Amino acid sequence: MKTYVWTLPTRIFHTLLVVFVLVAYITAEWDDFLSLHVAFGSALGVLILYRVVWGVIGPKYSKFSDFNLNATALKEYLFSVFNPKKEYIGHNPAAGYTMVAIIIVLLLLTITGFLTYGIQENRGIFAFLHSSFFKDMELFEEIHEFLGAALWVLIGAHVIGVLLDRLLHAKQETLKSIVNGYKNIEGESTKLSFLQIIISIVGIGLSIFVLVYALSVKDNMITAGYHQPIDYKKENALFVNECASCHILYPPSLLPKESWKIMMANLQEHFGDDASLEPEDTQNILKYLLDNSAEYSTSEASVNILNSLQNKDTIAITQTPFWKKRHKNIDDKYFKSKNIKSKANCKACHSDVEKGLIEDNNIKIPSMES
Numbered sequence: 001m002k003t004y005v006w007t008l009p010t011r012i013f014h015t016l017l018v019v020f021v022l023v024a025y026i027t028a029e030w031d032d033f034l035s036l037h038v039a040f041g042s043a044l045g046v047l048i049l050y051r052v053v054w055g056v057i058g059p060k061y062s063k064f065s066d067f068n069l070n071a072t073a074l075k076e077y078l079f080s081v082f083n084p085k086k087e088y089i090g091h092n093p094a095a096g097y098t099m100v101a102i103i104i105v106l107l108l109l110t111i112t113g114f115l116t117y118g119i120q121e122n123r124g125i126f127a128f129l130h131s132s133f134f135k136d137m138e139l140f141e142e143i144h145e146f147l148g149a150a151l152w153v154l155i156g157a158h159v160i161g162v163l164l165d166r167l168l169h170a171k172q173e174t175l176k177s178i179v180n181g182y183k184n185i186e187g188e189s190t191k192l193s194f195l196q197i198i199i200s201i202v203g204i205g206l207s208i209f210v211l212v213y214a215l216s217v218k219d220n221m222i223t224a225g226y227h228q229p230i231d232y233k234k235e236n237a238l239f240v241n242e243c244a245s246c247h248i249l250y251p252p253s254l255l256p257k258e259s260w261k262i263m264m265a266n267l268q269e270h271f272g273d274d275a276s277l278e279p280e281d282t283q284n285i286l287k288y289l290l291d292n293s294a295e296y297s298t299s300e301a302s303v304n305i306l307n308s309l310q311n312k313d314t315i316a317i318t319q320t321p322f323w324k325k326r327h328k329n330i331d332d333k334y335f336k337s338k339n340i341k342s343k344a345n346c347k348a349c350h351s352d353v354e355k356g357l358i359e360d361n362n363i364k365i366p367s368m369e370s
Contacts, residue, residue, distance in 0.1 A: 014178060016204070068088070127224075267282065351364055
């Protein structure tokens, strides 16, 4: 006898959950795909909120009240897994605990993801926290990554449970039920009420809408950035005229005060060239550099460069530990290519660097031509 256990909305939720988690995980590995990661993470967050609502007012077997979360029941199930004393139409105790844990971790993962994006990148709905918590950006990122690792542990446990059930209770067709909704077991079939149909359409539809909105609408509230370009010429024309006459204009925020002091004190030996200036011009530019150094910036690059230096007297941005770590996987041949020519040519990939913007979303790597 077959029993209808998983309704269509529950199965659609499960499919979307798998897709969203996989894409969010894959896109997290590359900064170029950060907006894509956030878009799928946002849709995932909405999907999980829908599942929480579904767990309260959804159909039988999908409700949290139908989960057997009794510790004694869990113990009995685990100790009798190879010789089961009871059949479970919906979730068995172990699966119930795992599903609740996955939902909680995904909720926290979404929240910390938004916080990390807002504080670290100054983007999205929590960007207003950027100026207050930017010094703690790594803490939020570490929490987010820890929850991501915890999620994969739970997913692994869930997959093992499904495979074990497939091995030990093949006749119940639990794995197949994720596709067609039916288990080969005697019990009460579930059905949807009109209200549940409406809720499922709204919940799942909203999740898909958020994804499409985040991917297609420019400067949307989910991924919009709030770093403003800087008109350095307007702020200090002398700085631009003198420094940008020989190389690209490096934002003052990319080095700390001490580095600028050392550099401006040795302009006669400025990376192999004599860049000496009149004393008053030197002091003018130095004051501007010190007033706008990494110590006063909230940008991710500035904070990371400052933290990586740890009071070292480094005057070349490309020699800072953070820059080296960030570019360690790029072959030196690439920097010598026709379109880049030098490690110091930040503008080749960071098109807005001369406006003080060094954001992951703006990285455009040119083609390699020797």
